[in-house]
Amino acid sequence: MLRLHLTFCALALARAFQPRPYAAAAASVRSIGFRGGKSSGPQSFHSLQALSTPEEVEHMQMLKSQDGxxxxxxxxxxxxxxxxxxxxxxxxxxxxxxxxxxxxxxxxxxxxxxxxxxxxxxxxxxxxxxxxxxxxxxxxKQRVEQFQGDGSVMLRDGQSFRFDLDVQRLGDETRVGMPHPEIINTLQVGDTLLLDDGKLRMTVTGSGDGFVDCNVDIGGKLSNRKGVNTPTIVLPIxxxxxxxxxxxxxxxxxxxxxxxxxxxxxxxxxxxxxxxxxxxxxxxxxxxxxxxxxxxxxxxxxxxxxxxxxxxxxxxxxxxxxxxxxxxxxxxxxxxxxxxxxxxxxxxxxxxxxxxxxxxxxxxxxxxxxxxxxxxxxxxxxxxxxxxxxxxxxxxxxxxxxxDPDYLERIHEDSMKDIVGGTSQNDPTNAIVQSGRSIAREVQATAIICFSVTGTTVLKTSQSRPEVPIMAITDNIRTARFLALSWGIYPVVVPRGVITSIGIKDAVRAAARSSMEKGLARNPADLLVMMAGLPFGTPGVVNFLRICPAGGPDVWEPPTPGSGLLANHDAHM
Structure with a gap:
């Protein structure tokens, strides 16, 4: 049975929350977030002190340089x-x-x-x-063989020209070798040949054992090893x-x-x-x-x-x-x-x-x-x-x-048509993803954060074309990398097993911290929409949806002792 956890932090309270400057908020507690390090791979997961050490300041400056x-x-x-x-x-x-x-x-x-x-x-x-x-x-890629002399010939409109399998003999104004029997044996009268990126065009007029004859429809200079295109046939290769x-x-x-x-x-x-x-x-x-x-x-x-x-x-x-x-x-x-x-x-x-x-x-x-x-x-x-x-x-x-103000509106309308007409109908996961997108728009969230193993949920979120960036938190570096191609998705990597071993409260806390670190959220009162499949690590399932501010006492306080978050911290330093 699908369990949908909808935990709404009251919008009024979030807006009433008196934000502290980012560094001051960080300095007041020992916070947890997703961040890169020197261990395995481009990202690690560990505690962050207040941004007062040279390393932290340098790291934050580098992240801020990537805000765009x-x-x-x-x-x-x-x-x-x-x-x-x-x-x-x-x-x-x-x-x-x-x-x-x-x-x-x-x-x-x-x-x-x-x-x-x-x-x-x-x-x-x-x-x-x-x-x-x-x-x-x-x-x-199919190509002709080489020609005599300077390696090229001029072909006139209307002349005849032959392609054959005699690749050892240099070509001239009447013929040239083509080392592709799959083309020679498949072409039929009336088929089209294009040469040198379409600059020359020919029509097949006849064929025999190991050759085809053509009429030059559009002539020009044909040189050694130029490409051949066959738009009218499927080659058996x-x-x-x-x-x-x-x-x-x-x-x-x-x-x-x-x-x-x-x-x-x-x-x-x-x-x-x-x-x-x-x-x-x-x-x-x-x-x-x-x-x-x-x-x-x-x-x-x-x-x-x-x-x-x-x-x-x-x-x-x-x-x-x-x-x-x-x-x-x-x-x-x-x-x-x-x-x-x-x-x-x-x-x-x-x-x-x-x-x-x-x-x-x-x-x-x-x-x-x-x-x-x-x-x-x-x-x-x-x-x-x-x-x-x-x-x-x-x-x-x-x-x-x-x-452009019209861009996201147009993208949103198109995405709705795509989903209605595509393969996402009658899909509970897609319904939740669409709800997350709509909620993010309604509450003017600054980001959607997805916890993902295989990337399926994140791709569905990208398909919906939300108005805000999508942070994909995954413990699979291969997943993170392939997601870098897709619209609106920015991956953050944590070590293997971290996501599945922590509680949802600590995961939300860490994700919120990461949103501030990466520049998605700039104010602790900025709202985030988070989606995940519970229990963590369940591929392709989304049954958790939550709205929360990027900062605040609950988000910035240290993780619960023994929650699994700190235990994994030491293992991956």
Missing amino acids: RWAKRTKQVATLGPASSSREVIEALFRAGVDVFRLNFSHGEATEKKALVDLIRSIEEQYDHPIAILADLQGP SPLTPKDREDLLHAMSFEVDWVALSFVQKAADMAELRGITGNKVKILAKIEKPQAVDDLKEILNYSDGIMVARGDLGVEMQPWEVPVIQKRIIRACREVGKPVIVATQMLESMIDNPTPTRAEASDVATAVYDGADAVMLSGESAAGKFPLESVRMQADIIANVER
Whole structure:
């Protein structure tokens, strides 16, 4: 039987409470809170003295420098590369607002990726803030072979051109090798071939043993190793090349948090990836082919999240189709409560320029207005001249949209439609989460705090798009890291077993202290909405909902002797 504990601290009393300055309140008692330390992982759990020691002052100043991060709802993903491979730049990108770092496995060696992972984890520990790492696999990218002479040919509109399996012979103006029998054997008369990111277009006019003949519809320069797209067919190939499988094993050994699969065509592709990863890492499908758009619902069933990869998607589909498809994908993800990233060419001109075009700024803003969980930078942060400026510009655009009075109202209305039309109907846990969101709005709470083991409850809360930040308190560092991608969620990690061993009173007390420490609450009278599953540690269950002030005698007093809180304190120092 579902037990719903609704403990309401009287709003009138909370507002009548005479707040003391934060440091003075802390100085009056020995308080307990969630906070980072030097033991296992980026967060530890221990007693805090008054903020009078140099260590405490330094820690608080560092947390306060991240106040803007806690105010931001939409997350930022930045790709690392030659322009952003040093600790100094990566740390600067994190401080500027990056929540997730993307490692592009299309380039570089595994040792280079491991070095980047180590840098990110050291920054994570320094700032006591979980950071997600996304490994992006190259996928089965099809390419032509090489040409004679300078390695390129000019093809005229209307001429004939052949692709064959003779990969040893250099190409010329009439033919070129294509080392992909799966394409040669699948193409039929009338199918379309796109080359060099869609700059050249051809239509199949005939085929034979080991070759296809095409008419050049749109000609141009074709060079060595340029890519081939096949928008009209589903290729009978594995979604994972031998290189991808090797890279995947490396990524999992590095303990990345997300793995993205490129050129997904159908749900079975994600099922194959899941068969390898199991539950060791979250998997994300990159939607960049028309076939994947058609099979989106089933792909979502096998995925933990989606990336709208507009580069190849914009090649295989008409440019005017992409904005509508982007909105459809975002809506589909929100209906099932799974994170969605909008990617590719968001601030493309900032690869070479310190400011974006107005159209690019509007592009980022549109993704935020649509309710995307995250927006991503690719070449801008990986190889551009202005990686830090690109992240800051993206953060400024996000902040400006999220300050718009219409933004959260629009997001709230959309989230209600998503939940009614999605998979969350007739779900008691979801009903409580929605109640928590509504209560937070009604009492003007400053934050929603969720105690979570697997992240399920926190994701449901994020799906509801509350007006206030969501603090996710968990004892699972992997959970904390993958949640860093999702809208409005900011994780705090405690050592294993702490949540399940303390009483609810002490847990509420510690969470309230943490809200002050992190800057979510700035006044002891600020109200917090807390949700949990009792007994603690029950995955996917929410049956506790409480409103309380961030400060006050009950919150700031020391924990009950023998409650389990102090016992765990000593074990994890």
